[in-house]
Amino acid sequence: MSVEVVFWSVVLARFALPLLIPLFPLPAIVGCLLLDGVDQTIFQTFGFDPPNYQSYDKAMDVFYLSIAYLASLRNWTNHSAVQVSRFLFFYRQVGVVAFELTGVRALLLLFPNTFEYYFIAYEGIRSRRNPLRYALKFWVLVAAGIWIFVKLPQEYWIHIAQLDLTDTIRDVPWFLPLVVVLLLVLAAVVWFVVRPRLRPADWPLRFRADPLPAEIDEAHERAAYQAAHRKVFDLAAVEKIFLIGLISVIYGQVLPGVEASDLEVFLGIAVFVAINSAIGVWSARRGYAWESAVLSFAVVFATNVVLVVVADLLLSRRGDDLQLTDTLFFVFLLSILTMLYDRYHPVSEYRAAAAKRDAAASGQTGVDH
Known part of the structure; x- marks a missing residue:
């Protein structure tokens, strides 16, 4: 398979998959996230290093995040959650534009992509529970938690330290076992501490977007x-x-x-x-x-x-x-x-x-x- 075919296949996938987000929000955006994480590895496997990969990657990201933002307008029933979503989305867009104009990587740390995981959090909640149960304060706390404890470390890892997950797993023998242990600990906390304190689910697991108002x-x-x-x-x-x-x-x-x-x-x-x-x-x-x-x-x-x-x-x-x-x-x-x-x-x-x-x-x- 030629390098050009591989490259354009990945690019086409990164344009096509986001179009499923309005109808299947959670699985589609998780698929976009996974494809975003492995595309460079795919290129490297076939001996191709796209020029200006950082800019290419950001451009692909903002497309599927734009579709996700529009999907939130279509699907989300909680207006407070939509307001938080709007701020997080445009805040990140401004940061990406500033990065493209200046090339200063620290801007991606100052303008983290909190919107993406916030979207996933909302859809994860909606898959079992009615989002209308939760007021503005709840959604702000969700966004703040993602911003501080997830995105700031991740943006530092990727854009400031410029570390790659695949390369780190390959070069640091203890890194993968540590990640596995931390994930198991997190899963145990969710299962034994968080889950028993949750309210009963409002409906069975649903991944398809809810119907629009009649x-x-x-x-x-x-x-x-x-x-x-x-x-x-x-x-x-x-x-x-x-x-x-x-x-x-x-x-x-x-x-x-x-x-x-x-x-x-x-x-x-x-x-x-x-x-x-x-x-x-x-x-x-x-x-x-x-x-x-x-x-x-x-x-x-x-x-x-x-x-x-x-x-x-x-x-x-x-x-x-x-x-x-x-x-x-x-x-x-x-x-x-x-x-x-x-x-x-x-x-x-x-x-x-x-x-x-x-x-x-x-x-x-x-x-x-």
């Missing part, structure tokens, strides 16, 4: 919600600009054919996101919606390809094949994230508004009694 689980209902609540430039549009803009800057550092500056990449993406938002609001107000995610993506992708062609004609630009490939990649990235955001954000907004209404009704009921 009031907004169909495409025409989401379109109607957007038509009633969205504007061309609102907070949702700003969030989408930063979501897609930051990840585009990161990929702009990795792709070889990108000649634009980081600011130009971000502003260019911002313009396209704004145009997409305008088209989305216009189509929602006219009731255009597609139930199929594949069809929705095809429509958004085709629209963005037309926009790029028109922009090139107006600016009289002519790029080489490498620039064309990078342009199509950015169109793909913009289109898939835009499509998923526009499908999932209304669900999160609806749940948040419903929770506020329920809280107000409960308060009113309490006054009456």
